[in-house]
Amino acid sequence: RAAPGGLTPRGPTNTAATRFYRGGGGGGARGAAGRHRKVNLDDDQKVTVFQGGTSLEANWTLDNDFTLTSISSYRWWDFTPRNDDGLDVPATYNAGVSVQDKQYSQEFRLASPTGGFFDYVLGAYYFGSNLDNKSFAFYGPQADVWNGTPTGALANVSSVGKGHIKTDSFALFGQGTWHLTPRLDFTAGIRGTYEEKSAWVNRSAPVGGAAVSGAAAAVRQGRAGAYDSGDLNQYSTSPSGLLNLSYRFTDDLLGYATLSHGEKSGGVNLAVGTAPVAGADSLLIGTERANNAELGFKSTLWDRRLQLNANLFWTQVNGYQTNAYDDANRVQYLTNAGSVRSRGVEFDSTLVPLRGLTLNLNGSFNDVRYLAYKDAPCAPEVALQPGAPAACDLSGHQVVGASKWIANANGQYQWDLDNGLQPYVTASYAFRSRAVGTVEDSDFAQIPSYAVVNLSTGLRGDAGGGQWDVSLWLKNAFDKTYYTTLWSAANGGYEGLLGTPRTLGVTGRYDF
Known part of the structure; x- marks a missing residue:
């Protein structure tokens, strides 16, 4: 769990109880709060x-x-x-x-x-x-x-x-x-x-x-x-x-x-x-109500070595359900966030260019916005100002958690040895564009775009009527620091979950 970042709380800021871990450049997801994976804890978590x-x-x-x-x-x-409060007091x-x-x-x-x-x-x-x-x-x-x-x-x-x-x-x-x-x-x-x-x-x-x-x-x-x-x-x-x-x-x-x-x-x-x-x-x-329209195709081409599917979609959701934060009572709660429109295009493809090599590529463009959300909670940079309004109008804003661009590429090459063993190597690339981290769309609660690369190699074989598989894998090969989700915390701060750091491991399995 990342320590709170973002806005400095209003009120007395020189006392021990208001010190918290801040990232540079505005803190929160946009700063360095999670880069060194440090938190302030003085109790069990x-x-x-x-x-x-x-x-x-x-x-x-x-x-x-x-x-x-x-x-x-x-x-x-x-x-x-x-849950500790993320403070050292x-x-x-x-x-x-x-x-x-x-x-x-x-x-x-x-x-x-x-x-x-x-x-x-x-x-x-x-x-x-x-x-x-x-x-x-x-x-x-x-x-x-x-x-x-x-x-x-x-x-x-x-x-x-x-x-x-x-x-x-x-x-x-x-x-x-x-x-x-x-x-x-x-x-x-x-x-x-x-x-x-x-x-x-x-x-x-x-x-x-x-x-x-x-x-x-x-x-x-x-x-x-x-x-x-x-x-x-x-x-x-x-x-x-x-x-x-x-x-x-x-x-x-x-x-x-x-x-x-x-x-x-x-x-x-x-x-x-x-x-x-x-x-x-x-x-x-x-109740949340959704109407959806979709137009697409599915195909098998190139002597069945290429599968290519794509579609256009349009969805409108009325009474959209999402989480919000009550700063006065310091609780998360579920609420209806007006109406939302999602529209875009997505595709998925699988190519086998030569024996043993399989390539997958898929992605989407999704423009998700509030059509009407006039009584939304205000971002801390607004709510913590003197004379702040009780609610804000987020109509036209991007919906929380929805990246506009998503792309995934995967590849696997496997071959057969004379003794029946099957070595293989795999690689994958996953990209997510910037996403709004919390419902109020604060400048300090944006999840930046990120890409993660995973690699693995392994060996398969048959034994006892089943198949064994031993693999060596490397997740997040370039040790990218990124947030998977954020949520609102006290005093205009934000907390979040970091993605898995670079991790090396071995997996063994037997299927029968």
Whole structure:
């Protein structure tokens, strides 16, 4: 985890509690904060994860060659973090959210025989989830200096909140393909989903700290005071649909056009945040709805030694769901960020120029912008100024996390030895252009463009009815320092995850 970088916090900056690791040239992702992989830690930092799951698929061939499929699955996830505040002084000893989640699903599908004028699939699906979380913050003696709160408001205070959400989702779906001519196919599909969510969020009274009154007491109550949301319920009905027309111009060239609509259900923020002031309804997130159009082709050329696929796409998302940061309460939360438009082109190719050599090249251009986001959070360089507005208009801005240009190139050469062994060498190049790091599009939260090169060499062979493979690999061969993601932190700072540094390793495997 990278130490906070970016803007210097407002307020007293000469005290120990406001010193934090800064990068040069503005800090954050644009500076050198991560170059030497240094952080300021004065307490433990770790994450514990226990997870598992199982699934069972059964298929029955019925009369007239119909196929009935059943897929049952169960998965559990237990996540417990311990997060230092990134400072070398005791502002916060530990803060985070632990999660325990259990998920289960059941699907039934009936597929018709293929080869006739019309074939189809019908099905039903159920998904259930029970999720509990615990949000916690254990403040140290310097908490008020770092948080800019009145003396005694948060110092040596502990705050614990709990949340629970139960989800039941039911869906019916069907998709059919009409083979109108030997070369022309028309496909239509529809899905209807009904979902129920029931939840609650509460926070216990704060523990510890000195007796306070006035402004300090008000801040403690707002940031760490007891709260109970009561029962929260959300019901949604979400239709989805697909229309596709495909035409095989030749045996090696297929063209297609697709129109589709999809929806992502809403949810509940299981952290108290601003709910004591804004009301429990502020914890609810609305449904995300997407409309998509695509025009493309798939081809096999050069005596089947070249596969080349490409498409143009246009997508508009209304009620776009993304993460934002509440600086007043120092919590991340999910929100609906207006409407978003994504449009561009992508391609994928595989070439076998000679025996044993395979080359892959793929890439995309994707222009993703907010069409309308007028009540967006403001960047720190705006929000921390005197008289700053309560919200900013990000309409027309690039959407968080979306690189405009992406390119990947991969190559592998393998050959056979007389004794049945197969040596090989591989190389890959991955490029990502600049991306916005956080939703408010701060100048100090941009992820610069980067490229990573990976190399490997190995040897394969057959033994005991299976195949063994031993490889020597080098990831990030040129030791590029780059951020994979950023998120907002206190006092206009940003934190992020660095990509894997140059790493040399050996892998052995046996498949049977």
